[in-house]
Amino acid sequence: MTSIQLTGAGSLTSHQLEAISLGSRLQLGEDRWQAVEQCRVFLEQLIDDKRRIYGVTTGYGPLANTYVDTAASARLQQGLVYHLSSGTGPLLSKQQVRAIMAARAVTLARGHSAIRPEALQLLLDCLNQDLIPQVPAIGTVGASGDLTPLAHITLGLMGQGDVWWQGETLNAAQALEKAGLQPLNPEGKDALALVNGTSAMTGMAALNTCQAERLLKLSVTLTGLYGELLSGHLEALQPGLAELRPHPGQAWAQQALLNACQDSQLLQQVEQPPPRLPADLPEGEARHHQPLPQDAYTFRCAPQHLGAVKDTLDFHQQVVDREIHAVTDNPLFLPESGEVLHGGNFFGQHIALAADALNNTLITLAVHSERRIARITDPSMNHGLPPFLRGNNNGLHSGFMGAQVTATALVAEMRTQASPASIQSIATNANNQDVVTMGTLAARRCATTLERLSELLAIESLILSQGYELKGGASAGFSKSATQLHRAVRKTADGLTDDRPLAGDIQQLSQQFTNPTLMAPFLT
Structure with a gap:
């Protein structure tokens, strides 16, 4: 030990x-x-x-x-x-x-x-x-x-x-x-x-920040695989975008996504300068139904979204690490100067505000995951993959239809917990505690959101791994990051052919996502 x-x-x-x-x-x-x-x-x-x-x-x-x-x-x-x-x-x-x-x-x-x-x-x-x-x-x-x-x-x-x-x-x-x-x-x-x-809220918030960091990295990997399945454009991941919008988190996300995807043969490469219009385009006219030059926001805006998540997570971690080091009881004693100080270092407002910020940030990760799942399972938008990525295309099986509904339900569940705890002050203790922080409630609720997010990302991992196989697997030119994720998922759950109950696979994967050691194979 x-x-x-x-x-x-x-x-x-x-x-x-x-x-x-x-x-x-x-x-x-x-x-x-x-x-x-x-x-x-x-x-x-x-x-x-x-x-x-x-x-x-x-x-x-x-x-x-x-x-x-x-x-x-x-x-x-x-x-x-x-x-x-x-x-x-x-x-x-x-x-x-x-x-x-x-x-x-x-x-x-x-x-x-x-x-x-x-x-x-x-x-x-x-x-x-x-x-x-x-x-x-x-x-x-x-x-x-x-x-x-x-x-x-x-x-x-x-x-x-x-x-x-x-x-x-x-x-x-x-x-x-x-x-x-x-x-x-x-x-x-x-x-x-x-x-x-403040040790209860601080201890729980510390665990939350570590788990959130892992789920953010997993979201990067999933986003990369999602982009590969839909033949996304590498252009949206270029570092030059972050240089012109200098949020540290966005720079991190641009590079993290680029690292995950740069060896992919399925993403559309950057063309600079942009390609010319067709030479036979009649003057003064338009030609419709041409290939889109950019992707839906779930991939194109991923660096901006994941970057904002990273910045909020960093803020949360800074607050928590400071609070771990703090002395937060009352009264406090300074033997060197002979002072006894009666005050309010126990007031948990810093953790309350940071935990609320992280909670809502995690919900945005869930929203984007659910939207990726919705697009990749919809035959009108998923670039030729079967409806709900069913394994046997014979009309008898529904694939991940039920799991996609569960993903929607998980987002709804998390959204109902989005109202900030830090504004829910209720005077108590004979009005001695006439304002309170609810910091522990905020940290506990954030921990619950992380549990639900782990379940949602487990569903997305199962679905995208199925798409990886349907698109031809490692020989089709997927990135090493996507292949590593697929391999890790398949150690826990088999691919889906005939319909089967998926609840056990979802739970087992989500439990792995909460364990730092078991999580490592899923991360790039």
């Missing part, structure tokens, strides 16, 4: 967080432990001096006007976890919870949250031994951070609730005992440090 070590002023990237979510270990360097210990000592000095510190010597939220004696510290911290462990709905996935735990550990390891080292060590031990609390998905508004999901994680550290352990669900106390770990008895600021922050 690989290990990722966090030292110095560095942080984790989204891709490192994804690696941890899939099983890599997280280790902290000695300098990080020293910072955590220094902050703990600073808090103890403040407590001994009976300073007013939110959540340590006061109540929570609108009850912060209650001062609490330090002798009640343990009860105060325990009560915080208990009253916040009120989530509902389906469970977050184990991979998502691992990402959340890693994101929280990175924040706490900055040494400004005043958690005790032993509490942080337990969080890391559970993560590294794969003892993962089960967390309901619903219950946070992303305002004072992700209180509810983080409380359920902390509850597991305390030996309560259910956890995943060695492939089964166990009571947390039983699993901790099997792992040789002592349950957490929070005191000081332990519980508040663990539950107060």
